[in-house]
Amino acid sequence: MKKIKKIVVAYSGGLDTSIIVKWLKDKYDCDVVCYTADLGQNEPLGHIKEKAMKTGASAAYVEDLQEEFVENFVLNAIKANALYEDKYPMATALGRPLIAKRLVEIAHEENADAICHGSTGKGNDQVRFEVSIAALDPDIKVVAPLRTWELKSRDAEIEYAKSCGIEIPVTKASPYSIDRNIWGIAVECGVLEDPMNRAPDDVWSMTINPQNAPESPEEITISFDEGKPAAINGKKLSLLEIIKRLNKTAGSHGVGRIDMVENRLVGIKSREVYEAPAAVTLIAAHKALEELIFDRETLHFNSIMSSKYSELVYYGWWFSDLRKALDSYFNSLQGYATGNVRVKFYKGSISVTGKESPYSLYNKNLATYGTEDSFKHSYGEAFCYLWGLPLRERAANR
Ligand code: ARG
Numbered sequence: 001m002k003k004i005k006k007i008v009v010a011y012s013g014g015l016d017t018s019i020i021v022k023w024l025k026d027k028y029d030c031d032v033v034c035y036t037a038d039l040g041q042n043e044p045l046g047h048i049k050e051k052a053m054k055t056g057a058s059a060a061y062v063e064d065l066q067e068e069f070v071e072n073f074v075l076n077a078i079k080a081n082a083l084y085e086d087k088y089p090m091a092t093a094l095g096r097p098l099i100a101k102r103l104v105e106i107a108h109e110e111n112a113d114a115i116c117h118g119s120t121g122k123g124n125d126q127v128r129f130e131v132s133i134a135a136l137d138p139d140i141k142v143v144a145p146l147r148t149w150e151l152k153s154r155d156a157e158i159e160y161a162k163s164c165g166i167e168i169p170v171t172k173a174s175p176y177s178i179d180r181n182i183w184g185i186a187v188e189c190g191v192l193e194d195p196m197n198r199a200p201d202d203v204w205s206m207t208i209n210p211q212n213a214p215e216s217p218e219e220i221t222i223s224f225d226e227g228k229p230a231a232i233n234g235k236k237l238s239l240l241e242i243i244k245r246l247n248k249t250a251g252s253h254g255v256g257r258i259d260m261v262e263n264r265l266v267g268i269k270s271r272e273v274y275e276a277p278a279a280v281t282l283i284a285a286h287k288a289l290e291e292l293i294f295d296r297e298t299l300h301f302n303s304i305m306s307s308k309y310s311e312l313v314y315y316g317w318w319f320s321d322l323r324k325a326l327d328s329y330f331n332s333l334q335g336y337a338t339g340n341v342r343v344k345f346y347k348g349s350i351s352v353t354g355k356e357s358p359y360s361l362y363n364k365n366l367a368t369y370g371t372e373d374s375f376k377h378s379y380g381e382a383f384c385y386l387w388g389l390p391l392r393e394r395a396a397n398r
Helices: 015-028 048-054 066-079 091-110 125-136 154-164 239-251 277-293 296-314 321-336 379-387 389-397
Strands: 006-010 031-038 059-064 114-116 141-143 177-181 184-188 218-225 228-232 257-263 269-275 339-346 349-356
Touching: 006 015, 006 091, 015 031, 015 154, 031 048, 031 091, 048 059, 059 091, 066 091, 066 228, 066 239, 066 277, 066 321, 091 114, 091 125, 091 177, 091 184, 091 296, 125 141, 218 239, 218 277, 228 239, 228 277, 239 277, 277 296, 277 339, 277 349, 296 321, 379 389
Parallel strands: 006 031, 006 114, 031 059, 114 141
Antiparallel strands: 177 184, 184 269, 218 228, 218 339, 257 269, 339 349
């Protein structure tokens, strides 16, 4: 094996990555550069650079990538109505390729020959990191200590940290494994591992318990401009600002809770609990707008494309030609996705209560049963005859 000279670590500052720097230096006798991205995980990152340097890093980067994340990753997901297995808005799956991209760029700037991530061997995130890194630079070596190291439990990690004099996060250990960014939070492990166990109250952090949500509903209007959320109640806002606001508003009505058993890429079924108030709201609103603007064939085809797109993103194929081609497909239709959608939040539920668009294909004169009806009813007879022709032929020939 070629010797590693310098390695860039995806560094979160949690227990695993706190000890990873020292572990890598011992194991490979190499320089370690730490990289931390702020994707809106809602954790104070002020101290993280200092902490990384203290444990032996030769350089540490902390970057706010929220803007890039929502503009170049989340927006694509909104236009594609991307929900893995029809439910999960993929906050984690969308975040990994962006982090991988920056890790590769920093590896190039720093002349590093390897990248290290803290994902385990049974999850999706290792795949997303490694496939993305390989797609961007197949020559970079990847090190994933959690798959192989001798520190098999949290206690073993704490012991190791103590023996090396590494300060470890003082916060009480969460019984869960959590990943969070601006597009949502994912919680797994602990009591959730039995799918029959009710998700306990302490799982939820972005949404209020729907039982305790306000007694009166709240309605807001979201405006879309060519598929991009552009305003709330007529006030123009950046996408990042819209997502932040919807996380608060929808969350305060208990909207955005998802509790599912999902199929991981590695074949395992896992119980996952998500909260994604803004994602659930924006995708529901965007879908409602598309009901109005797309003809039947486009709408039905779109949902097939949408589920394929979600699979690709979930499976770590962000940097594939197919994902890019599907984005072009969705973009080619979003020119019509301009208009307003009114949504109502009420005790954990979201409903669309109105929609309008200059490109609406809804024609009241055709749809009405009232006197303004302009539909030629007599055409119905020929239509039924022709539509049923193949079945009529089959029946005659039996
Ligand atoms: N199952 C989700 C996914 O694969 C979430 C994973 C989140 N990671 C975590 N450490 N909780 O996208």
